[in-house]
Amino acid sequence: MTDELFPRERGEVAPGAVHVPGWLGPDRQRELLAACRDWARPPAGLRTVHLPGGGTMTARQLCLGWHWYPYGYARTVVDGDGAPVKPMPAWLAELGRAAVRDAYGDPDGAVGADGGETPADGGETPAYDIALVNYYDADARMGMHRDSDEKSGAPVVSLSIGDACVFRFGNTGTRSRPYTDVELRSGDLMVFGGPSRLAYHGVPRIHAGTAPPELGLTGRLNVTLRVSGLG
Numbered sequence: 001m002t003d004e005l006f007p008r009e010r011g012e013v014a015p016g017a018v019h020v021p022g023w024l025g026p027d028r029q030r031e032l033l034a035a036c037r038d039w040a041r042p043p044a045g046l047r048t049v050h051l052p053g054g055g056t057m058t059a060r061q062l063c064l065g066w067h068w069y070p071y072g073y074a075r076t077v078v079d080g081d082g083a084p085v086k087p088m089p090a091w092l093a094e095l096g097r098a099a100v101r102d103a104y105g106d107p108d109g110a111v112g113a114d115g116g117e118t119p120a121d122g123g124e125t126p127a128y129d130i131a132l133v134n135y136y137d138a139d140a141r142m143g144m145h146r147d148s149d150e151k152s153g154a155p156v157v158s159l160s161i162g163d164a165c166v167f168r169f170g171n172t173g174t175r176s177r178p179y180t181d182v183e184l185r186s187g188d189l190m191v192f193g194g195p196s197r198l199a200y201h202g203v204p205r206i207h208a209g210t211a212p213p214e215l216g217l218t219g220r221l222n223v224t225l226r227v228s229g230l231g
């Protein structure tokens with residue numbers, strides 16, 4: 001992708017939904033990519049997700065901390081090889097907290113009454129204990145959906161690496177309009193919490209071949225960090 005005359009700016013896509021372009025620098029992107037490659041190996045590696053209606057997700061997925069399957073969480077890959085889910089690394093949980101702090105500009109990471117504060121941790125954002133890593137090839141998509149299987153209202157943190165995509169951010173009531181299309185590029189951060197925590201969102205298009213060449217990645221990786229509230 002060519003450099004632009006004007007830098008892309010942080011933007012509030014909807015109340016509580018913040019886009020921070022280029023939040024991860026080239027080194028952090030490379031480190032996260034290397035970690036994703038490691039996690040993608042079996043057991044409990046990258047898998048195709050089968051939906052109850054008979055379809056399959058075109059983005060392939062792996063999980064850390066808690067294993068997500070349609071539609072719940074488990075400690076083992078109940079819809080795959082049955083292996084225990086890989087642990088959520090402390091550094092990745094901390095990256096989630098830092099993302100929330102930076103997106104909302106809150107030095108304590110405390111993000112409001114429905115943003116995940118718990119008495120147990122003194123009012124700070126609780127620890128991120130789930131990572132879902134989605135891998136998109138050029139033809140993969142993700143339909144409009146809500147992240148509603150967690151018991152915590154803490155903001156969702158989403159990190160993008162590789163090809164750019166169209167990220168569609170909608171409303172809490174319906175899968176259709178009104179929505180806003182945001183281009184997410186390698187290194188971009190999206191955080192959605194508060195009134196947008198349960199907004200429908202999806203990925204209708206990947207811009208194939210737009211990953212920074214130095215990454216050596218074909219396709220797009222998205223790492224979404226969540227707080228389970230599952231104890």
Ligand SMILES: O=C(O)CCC(=O)C(=O)O
Nearest residue numbers: 132134147167203222224
């Ligand atoms: O790939 C993305 O940017 C979105 C991923 C997503 O919506 C999800 O994992 O629930």
